[in-house]
Amino acid sequence: MAKxxxxxxLIKRTFRxxxxxxxxxxxxTFALALQEDEKETANSSVSVLxxxxxESIEDLKALEDQVxxxxxxxxxATVAVVIGNSQGSGVVISKDGYILTAAHVIGRxxxxxxVWFPDGTLARxxxxxxxxxxxxxxxxxxxxxxxxxxxxxxxDTYDVGNWCIATGHPGGRREGRPPVIRIGRINNxxxxxxxxxATLVGGDSGGPLFDLKGRVIGVNSRIGVSTSWxxxxxxxxxxxxxxxxxxxxxxxxxxxxxxxxxxxxTITSVSASSPAFKAGIRVRDVIKTFDDKxxxxxxxxxxxxSQYPPNEAIxxxxxxxxxxxxxxVTLARKDPYRGIR
Amino acid sequence: MTRNLSRITMLDRLFLPAMIMxxxxxxxxxxxxxxxxxxxxxxxxRKLRAAFQPVVSEARKSTVEIWCGxxxxxMGVVLDNEGHILTKASELQxxxxxxxxxxxxxxxxxxxxxxxxxLALLDVEHDKLTPIQWASEDLDKIGRWVVTAGIEExxxxxxxxxxxxxxxxxxxxxAWLGIEMDVATERPKIQSIxxxxxxxxxxxxxxxxxxxxxxxxxxxxxxxxxxxxxxTPGDSLFVRxxxxxxxxxxxxxxxxxxxxxxxxxxxxxRMGANLSNRRAGFVGVMQHDTVMSSHDCGGPLLNLDGExxxxxxARGGRTESYAIPASVLKxxxxxxxxxxxxxxxxxxxxxxxxxxxxxxxxxxxxxxxxPPLPEx
Numbered sequence: 001m002a003k004x005x006x007x008x009x010l011i012k013r014t015f016r017x018x019x020x021x022x023x024x025x026x027x028x029t030f031a032l033a034l035q036e037d038e039k040e041t042a043n044s045s046v047s048v049l050x051x052x053x054x055e056s057i058e059d060l061k062a063l064e065d066q067v068x069x070x071x072x073x074x075x076x077a078t079v080a081v082v083i084g085n086s087q088g089s090g091v092v093i094s095k096d097g098y099i100l101t102a103a104h105v106i107g108r109x110x111x112x113x114x115v116w117f118p119d120g121t122l123a124r125x126x127x128x129x130x131x132x133x134x135x136x137x138x139x140x141x142x143x144x145x146x147x148x149x150x151x152x153x154x155x156d157t158y159d160v161g162n163w164c165i166a167t168g169h170p171g172g173r174r175e176g177r178p179p180v181i182r183i184g185r186i187n188n189x190x191x192x193x194x195x196x197x198a199t200l201v202g203g204d205s206g207g208p209l210f211d212l213k214g215r216v217i218g219v220n221s222r223i224g225v226s227t228s229w230x231x232x233x234x235x236x237x238x239x240x241x242x243x244x245x246x247x248x249x250x251x252x253x254x255x256x257x258x259x260x261x262x263x264x265x266t267i268t269s270v271s272a273s274s275p276a277f278k279a280g281i282r283v284r285d286v287i288k289t290f291d292d293k294x295x296x297x298x299x300x301x302x303x304x305x306s307q308y309p310p311n312e313a314i315x316x317x318x319x320x321x322x323x324x325x326x327x328x329v330t331l332a333r334k335d336p337y338r339g340i341r
Numbered sequence: 342m343t344r345n346l347s348r349i350t351m352l353d354r355l356f357l358p359a360m361i362m363x364x365x366x367x368x369x370x371x372x373x374x375x376x377x378x379x380x381x382x383x384x385x386x387r388k389l390r391a392a393f394q395p396v397v398s399e400a401r402k403s404t405v406e407i408w409c410g411x412x413x414x415x416m417g418v419v420l421d422n423e424g425h426i427l428t429k430a431s432e433l434q435x436x437x438x439x440x441x442x443x444x445x446x447x448x449x450x451x452x453x454x455x456x457x458x459x460l461a462l463l464d465v466e467h468d469k470l471t472p473i474q475w476a477s478e479d480l481d482k483i484g485r486w487v488v489t490a491g492i493e494e495x496x497x498x499x500x501x502x503x504x505x506x507x508x509x510x511x512x513x514x515x516a517w518l519g520i521e522m523d524v525a526t527e528r529p530k531i532q533s534i535x536x537x538x539x540x541x542x543x544x545x546x547x548x549x550x551x552x553x554x555x556x557x558x559x560x561x562x563x564x565x566x567x568x569x570x571x572x573t574p575g576d577s578l579f580v581r582x583x584x585x586x587x588x589x590x591x592x593x594x595x596x597x598x599x600x601x602x603x604x605x606x607x608x609x610x611r612m613g614a615n616l617s618n619r620r621a622g623f624v625g626v627m628q629h630d631t632v633m634s635s636h637d638c639g640g641p642l643l644n645l646d647g648e649x650x651x652x653x654x655a656r657g658g659r660t661e662s663y664a665i666p667a668s669v670l671k672x673x674x675x676x677x678x679x680x681x682x683x684x685x686x687x688x689x690x691x692x693x694x695x696x697x698x699x700x701x702x703x704x705x706x707x708x709x710x711x712p713p714l715p716e717x
Contacts, residue, residue, distance in 0.1 A: 010354075010356065016360075019360050020360060052382060053382060054392045055392065057645060059392070064484070068484055160377070161378050170661070180661075181484050182500075183501040183630065186378065187378040189376075198630070199630060199660045200659075201659045225612050228383055
């Protein structure tokens with residue numbers, strides 16, 4: 001009987017027209033009420049970490065105690081990263097020495113870098129993946145050892161208003177000065193960016209942003225004019241793209257003139273038993289395309305090759321004696337310390 | 342118009358669920374807007390600072406605002422019941438008054454200065470003084486709340502301590518007047534003045550021959566450069582020149598070279614931060630991340646117990662503010678009160694002397710006659 005009534009209403013045009021606005025209004029009120037509800041439960045909950053504002057000296061002491069609890073761990077995992085003339089910061093996120101940093105600190109895959117720990121320990125590292133769009137970069141310590149580290153936070157486990165700690169080496173690493181600790185709150189979150197009011201300055205790039213449980217939630221990237229405009233790469237980006245960010249550079253084994261901008265990409269040397277040699281590339285060959293990408297000059301070849309991992313077969317077109325020849329090359333794993341051990 | 346009920350189709354049955362989904366989709370941007378943390382709740386926000394009111398409730402009675410005429414130049418600390426106030430020296434000008442938490446305002450007399458630590462001792466007449474409570478131990482302070490008291494109920498700013506003790510080396514040779522010398526003559530003659538420099542604001546002109554820098558008679562360009570190198574940005578300098586056939590005296594506050602160069606770090610450091618003029622040449626200061634202005638310096642820095650762990654001495658950069666720790670201050674205060682430091686004052690700190698800041702441009706000051714020029 002009820003079913004019959006319902007079916008009768010369902011086909012009525014007025015019902016259908018009225019349905020849309022009614023649904024929209026009820027969803028809106030429901031969602032707003034839900035937000036209010038969340039706020040209230042947050043304020044009455046015990047932990048100051050959930051509160052919009054600390055309400056008492058006890059709350060402030062609780063925040064301070066959280067920082068004190070994780071302080072040594074956060075500082076010990078913060079490293080200074082030095083590549084050539086470029087200097088920045090990084091954070092070790094695994095015992096075997098994987099380090100999160102900013103893409104603009106390391107530049108390119110497959111380069112040698114030095115990392116300094118707060119206690120003065122120096123370790124050699126190699127740069128791995130970089131994503132210049134998000135500014136995410138990864139490097140890895142190549143020396144044997146167990147390294148102090150902090151874990152990455154699970155994606156999406158932080159929110160606007162959360163307290164956070166930024167560390168790094170503002171102004172560059174200074175002898176006798178530990179990584180500089182700063183406190184702030186998350187002001188805004190987008191998929192590509194966490195914005196906080198923990199102040200950063202040159203030298204902090206690549207350094208960590210922690211939650212008050214000592215987990216890495218972001219990596220320092222850049223700043224705006226205002227002191228409350230400090231931008232960090234969310235740790236989610238590293239976790240979602242870990243495969244490509246953590247893979248080592250591919251090695252081809254050719255030499256050329258990096259200063260010849262107009263090209264063409266003429267090969268002036270081929271390393272013995274290198275992937276290039278095995279593929280059939282010889283001195284005086286001109287590289288036309290690499291994986292179907294047009295190569296204008298040697299510098300471009302280096303940049304393009306650095307984006308490819310080892311052990312993949314890649315099509316290369318060369319020009320030799322006015323003939324275009326198609327070759328297949330399998331990059332080897334690049335070791336920036338080859339011959340320097 | 343009703344249809345035959347037996348012809349309820351699948352489409353009809355799906356209508357309601359479809360409508361629900363469509364309305365949800367169109368709604369999602371409105372019920373989940375990109376959230377931005379309320380300005381009041383950010384680190385410098387009104388509401389967040391208000392949470393620290395219990396911390397400063399006592400200490401604000403021992404804090405003063407230092408005004409010179411109509412300009413708020415620094416903060417200060419009440420040291421004792423005798424009327425001694427401690428503050429940052431290099432911001433001081435003439436006509437000093439102290440404003441208290443209870444809205445009283447009294448004139449302050451300058452007593453002594455400690456140029457090494459940039460501290461100054463003032464004297465006020467006030468019957469209801471509350472001396473500051475200094476913290477007794479020098480705890481390991483890294484990662485603790487630090488609260489900068491003002492005279493209001495809420496603190497001026499809050500932050501976290503970053504480094505226990507650090508030296509901020511003097512920017513040797515970087516104290517910069519902004520003049521280029523005429524190379525045609527041995528004597529220090531101004532050929533050109535850089536724009537936006539302390540020289541440009543001081544009243545110096547091209548053609549002026551510099552005779553004296555502070556208490557050194559300068560006879561050559563090299564001599565002048567070495568005399569200048571002893572000073573640090575923020576220092577105020579007496580300069581005497583020969584203009585045509587007249588002698589002219591000037592009081593110039595030295596800038597740092599970073600002010601007109603495009604050094605990236607200097608630019609970044611200035612981004613959004615109002616830095617202290619004298620922000621280098623300190624030994625054993627505490628560093629914290631509090632975002633504050635230069636005129637917020639000179640007052641007490643408190644721990645969560647409301648005790649003063651130090652005196653804010655400079656806003657050093659975008660990520661750093663410095664404070665002289667309480668343990669170090671103790672000795673400096675003794676020196677200042679001893680009367681010994683009153684004698685070694687830089688000329689501009691002499692009591693009863695009109696101190697002219699570089700911001701009041703183009704003013705000339707009559708000062709006591711310097712020693713006579715050597716015959717040339």
